[in-house]
Amino acid sequence: MVKPSLKPGEMIDGFRLEQRVHQGGMAALWRVSRAGMTMPMLMKVPIIAEGADPAAIVGFEMEQMILPRLSGVHVPKFVAAGDFEVQPYIVMERVPGETLLPRLPELPLPYAQVADLGLKIADALDDLHRQHVIHLDVKPSNIMFRPSGDAVFIDFGLSHHDQLPDLMQEEFRLPFGTAPYMSPEQLLGIRSDPRSDLFALGVLLYFFSTGVRPFGESETMRGMRRRLWRDPVPPRQLKPDYPHWLQEIVLRCIEIDPAWRYPSAAQLAFELSHPGQVKLTKRSERLNRDPLATVLRRRFNKGITRSITSVPTSKHISAAPIVAVAVDLDGSTLLNDALRVTAERILATLPSARLACVNVLKLGRITLDFTLDEEGHNKQIDRLVALRHWAEPLKLDNHRLTAHVLEAVDPANAIIEFAQANHIDHIVIGARQNSLLRNLLGSVSAKVAAEAPCTVTVVRPARTGETSQS
Amino acid sequence: MLIAVFADIHANRQAFSACLAQARDFGAVRNVFLGDYVGYGADPEWTVTTVMDLVEKGAMAVRGNHDNAIGNSRERMNVEAQIVIEWTRGELGAAERRFLEQLPFTCRDDDRLYVHGDASSPESWRYVTSVGDAARSMIATLAPITLCGHVHRPALYTMSATGKMTGFTPVTGSAIHLLPGRRWLAVLGAVGQPRDGNPAACYVMLDTKRRELTYCRAPYDVEEAAARIRNKGLPSWLAERLLVGK
Numbered sequence: 001m002v003k004p005s006l007k008p009g010e011m012i013d014g015f016r017l018e019q020r021v022h023q024g025g026m027a028a029l030w031r032v033s034r035a036g037m038t039m040p041m042l043m044k045v046p047i048i049a050e051g052a053d054p055a056a057i058v059g060f061e062m063e064q065m066i067l068p069r070l071s072g073v074h075v076p077k078f079v080a081a082g083d084f085e086v087q088p089y090i091v092m093e094r095v096p097g098e099t100l101l102p103r104l105p106e107l108p109l110p111y112a113q114v115a116d117l118g119l120k121i122a123d124a125l126d127d128l129h130r131q132h133v134i135h136l137d138v139k140p141s142n143i144m145f146r147p148s149g150d151a152v153f154i155d156f157g158l159s160h161h162d163q164l165p166d167l168m169q170e171e172f173r174l175p176f177g178t179a180p181y182m183s184p185e186q187l188l189g190i191r192s193d194p195r196s197d198l199f200a201l202g203v204l205l206y207f208f209s210t211g212v213r214p215f216g217e218s219e220t221m222r223g224m225r226r227r228l229w230r231d232p233v234p235p236r237q238l239k240p241d242y243p244h245w246l247q248e249i250v251l252r253c254i255e256i257d258p259a260w261r262y263p264s265a266a267q268l269a270f271e272l273s274h275p276g277q278v279k280l281t282k283r284s285e286r287l288n289r290d291p292l293a294t295v296l297r298r299r300f301n302k303g304i305t306r307s308i309t310s311v312p313t314s315k316h317i318s319a320a321p322i323v324a325v326a327v328d329l330d331g332s333t334l335l336n337d338a339l340r341v342t343a344e345r346i347l348a349t350l351p352s353a354r355l356a357c358v359n360v361l362k363l364g365r366i367t368l369d370f371t372l373d374e375e376g377h378n379k380q381i382d383r384l385v386a387l388r389h390w391a392e393p394l395k396l397d398n399h400r401l402t403a404h405v406l407e408a409v410d411p412a413n414a415i416i417e418f419a420q421a422n423h424i425d426h427i428v429i430g431a432r433q434n435s436l437l438r439n440l441l442g443s444v445s446a447k448v449a450a451e452a453p454c455t456v457t458v459v460r461p462a463r464t465g466e467t468s469q470s
Numbered sequence: 471m472l473i474a475v476f477a478d479i480h481a482n483r484q485a486f487s488a489c490l491a492q493a494r495d496f497g498a499v500r501n502v503f504l505g506d507y508v509g510y511g512a513d514p515e516w517t518v519t520t521v522m523d524l525v526e527k528g529a530m531a532v533r534g535n536h537d538n539a540i541g542n543s544r545e546r547m548n549v550e551a552q553i554v555i556e557w558t559r560g561e562l563g564a565a566e567r568r569f570l571e572q573l574p575f576t577c578r579d580d581d582r583l584y585v586h587g588d589a590s591s592p593e594s595w596r597y598v599t600s601v602g603d604a605a606r607s608m609i610a611t612l613a614p615i616t617l618c619g620h621v622h623r624p625a626l627y628t629m630s631a632t633g634k635m636t637g638f639t640p641v642t643g644s645a646i647h648l649l650p651g652r653r654w655l656a657v658l659g660a661v662g663q664p665r666d667g668n669p670a671a672c673y674v675m676l677d678t679k680r681r682e683l684t685y686c687r688a689p690y691d692v693e694e695a696a697a698r699i700r701n702k703g704l705p706s707w708l709a710e711r712l713l714v715g716k
Contacts (some may be wrong), residue, residue: 020503054632144552163648165628419613 006030006045012087013080015043026056026157031033032091040094041079048088055176058167059157064090064158065164070131073150074124095152099202100140108211111243115272117151118205118249118379122269125201127422129194129265132158132313136191138200139181159189164383179219180207184228184256184282194313198268202253202261207247210238214254227297228256245275249282256298262353263320265396266423270402271320272355273422279398320352322424326448327359328430329386334461335430336390339389342428342459344394354400357387358418358456360411380405419452427456473676474498475658477586477619479521480536481511482662482712483698485671486520487662488637489692496675498687502579504619504658505586507535507570509551512698514558518649525569531635532575534586534620535595541571550705557704575576580678583613585648587620597621601635604655615648616655617674624659624685625667628652640685647682662695663708669715 005170006028010017015032021042022029031044038340042314049150067090069080077093100117103109106266111115122141128135137158144152158176160166168176177186190196198207206214214232218224235242235250247269255261262268278284313436325343327336372459387403394401409413419427429445447457474493479486483557483703493501501524510512525531539545540562547555562570575592577584585673588596588603591611596619598604604627607616618708640646659672666672670687677684696709 053631058630061649062568062654088651118506163641163644164634165626167628167630167636434623 012043012089013082013127015041015080015091017043026059031094037079039077039079039250040096041091042076044090044092044416046088049295053170053199055157060088060090062159062161062167064088064154066133066159066161067092069161069164070128070133070156071338072127072131073146073148074127074152076154084272095144095146097144097147099154100143102230104140107208108239109208109245114205114209115246115275118201119269120145120149120151121201121204122198122265122272122437123263123423124153125129125194125197126269128153129197129313129317132162134162134192134194134313135197136160136186137177137181140177140204140205144246160313162192166191172366180213180215180217180225183258185258187224187228187256193258194265194316195261195263198253198261198265198470199255199258201265201268202250203247206232206235206254208248209242210235212238212422219257229295231256231290231295233289236285243275244280244284245278247286248278249281251283253285260294262266263318266322266425267354268427270356270422273404305308315393319350320354321350322354322356323347323426323428324358324415324419324422324424325357326427326429326444327357327387327390329359329383329390330431331430331432332461335459338459339391339428339430339462340393340428346426346428347394347396347400353419354402354431355391355394356418356422356424357403358415359383359387359405360414361405361407362411363407363409380407412444412451415444415448416452419454425454427454428459429456430459471500472496472498473500473502473503473678474673475502475584475617475635475636475676476615476661476673477504477658478506478622478660478662479503479511479517480660481508481517482513482671482695483513483516484690484695485662485688486517486553488688489671489673489686490520492686492688493675498542498675499531501688502577502584502617503529503531504584504617504621505532505573506536507534508540508558508562509554510699511695512556512702514561515566518569519561522566524567529587530579530582530584531573532586532639537573538595540567549565550708552647554704554708557702567570571604580584581614582676583611583616583620585616587618589613589616595620598624598625598627598655598657601637602622604637604657605629605633605635608653608655614650614653616653617658617676618661619658621657621665622660622663623657624672625657626683627655627657629654639700639714640683642687643683645677645680645682645684648683650681654683659685659687660712663712664702664715665711667715669713674705689701 006017008019015034018031018208020028020030027044029047032041034045043087047055048057064081076095079091083084135153142155144154146152162274181200181203183196186196203214215227221406235247253261270330325339325347383405384403393400406414407419429448429449431445445458476489503521505515521531527685541560583589585592588598589607598607600619608629624639624640628636635716656661658674659666661671661673666674667694671687673686675684675686696712701708
């Protein structure tokens with residue numbers, strides 16, 4: 001049976017308890033060591049006593065199921081788990097440093113810092129969602145940062161894995177989460193929408209940039225439910241210098257209807273890393289909350305809450321890819337037309353997909369390059385204009401389209417790095433037709449196809465009579 | 471130990487062969503059969519002799535309602551099932567019929583209970599299709615893990631130490647850790663007549679050491695299995711439904 005209390009120096013399955021570092025209501029955290037292992041480790045031991053919160057046990061069970069299946073820099077590495085019949089525990093990597101919680105006295109933080117935090121957390125959420133997990137308790141005390149800057153989520157006790165039974169779902173009829181960060185759909189008992197995490201991140205960004213929690217701290221059901229119809233005060237009312245693009249992003253994250261938020265964490269990360277290209281809608285200008293009539297309509301029209309449906313996490317992500325098209329503006333029209341046709345086909349089937357048009361401004365290896373050409377035109381701007389012109393026939397909403405000019409010595413490397421940094425799901429690139437140039441420079445598309453971290457489509461113009469050979 | 475568990479083979483030779491081969495490739499060292507070897511399909515004799523042979527070599531098998539109907543004309547079934555059972559009686563030899571008549575209703579192996587349907591009353595052939603059904607079945611046994619079939623649609627149920635129930639539709643190929651400290655009831659999909667919209671044959675692999683359960687799908691020559699049903703003059707709906715998994 002479970003021992004009543006653990007003491008330093010005690011051994012559990014080869015792990016030596018060194019020091020208790022945290023004692024919470026649901027679990028205790030111990031620093032542990034094991035012969036032959038150098039990685040700093042933590043042991044989480046749930047409190048299972050008479051009258052203990054049953055959520056503690058179920059949350060611990062969920063974590064026991066989920067953590068071993070996760071990998072990568074954004075989660076603590078799983079080491080071992082102990083059964084409930086003997087001594088329940090989970091041993092995991094001890095991530096160095098602090099959570100975001102001790103930073104609350106510093107709020108509000110500078111806008112650039114908030115955007116940077118948001119980008120790192122959105123990157124981590126994207127990785128988590130791709131591993132089928134929705135965290136459902138994104139808040140300052142559950143987020144840490146590695147020395148590399150990567151965000152790490154801790155505590156998966158409230159999480160949902162779309163390939164595992166959701167023990168929380170049936171166990172508790174009341175919603176579980178942290179009141180200020182809980183999304184409207186979570187309040188309605190829906191635990192399977194990854195955009196709930198984007199809502200929580202939006203709350204965090206609002207809080208960190210204004211010092212005010214958008215939906216207050218009420219923990220009563222009545223108080224929490226207000227967010228189903230009452231929109232928060234726009235940040236620009238609280239801080240007149242609040243950037244339009246940041247208000248656009250933050251308010252879009254905390255939209256009541258998940259369908260009005262970003263379709264994926266990767267797309268949110270993309271916006272946070274390209275603030276200059278955020279499409280500024282009415283949202284970005286708002287200084288006041290919605291008028292009473294609108295609020296009342298939402299209050300008594302259940303339309304919005306009814307439209308919240310449950311779709312598996314993996315479907316959400318695969319329906320909202322970021323597609324990058326590498327356009328060679330000096331290349332043949334035929335090829336660029338073929339690229340557009342391919343892009344159009346991909347976008348037609350996926351209404352949540354977005355397109356990043358990329359062009360590489362090649363720099364000389366030795367010569368000094370100037371961004372202004374001989375006539376004094378800014379090459380960057382010229383190319384951005386040309387990229388948008390290329391994309392114009394696609395008739396894409398600005399939400400779904402961005403243009404990027406990368407300056408680089410090696411075009412293939414620049415495209416690969418862009419794809420890595422921006423979580424691109426699919427690269428569309430043209431094959432260079434001029435064989436002499438290809439012989440001299442090597443094939444960019446071949447290198448991208450070989451080394452890119454995602455799917456690559458290499459496009460060639462349709463064969464015409466003169467190029468076909470016997 | 472890796473155990474392959476099969477339910478509702480229903481005389482579908484093509485589906486059963488595909489599952490056995492796939493499970494062997496995955497490293498299964500023991501086979502368990504949860505009943506309904508006959509009925510609906512066109513190869514009852516081959517199926518029953520194959521199961522008999524495997525039982526001889528250490529496999530475990532329990533009885534299903536269609537198996538029970540072979541020697542018991544009072545077993546009530548729908549019209550199509552009844553037609554096939556009458557035809558099947560004329561296909562099976564004495565040894566095969568005796569094998570089916572002597573099968574146990576349940577079988578216990580370590581912490582696992584094998585049964586065709588609801589374990590609270592194995593001879594009533596009740597379906598487990600809801601958390602309520604699953605709770606009734608679990609409360610009636612002491613086994614931490616129950617495996618059953620009969621429904622032809624995969625589902626997994628679990629009961630916490632405090633008696634709270636959770637139901638879940640398993641995802642093919644995704645191993646689920648059967649946490650100790652709770653009780654589990656796995657309803658298998660069918661080998662020989664899947665009804666969850668996916669025509670591929672369904673079975674499970676259980677890793678007893680890691681306590682992990684994986685629902686597997688084996689694609690097979692559905693057209694051939696359907697053609698054989700038609701060739702034997704059995705109701706054509708039984709052939710058509712295989713093609714769509716309904």
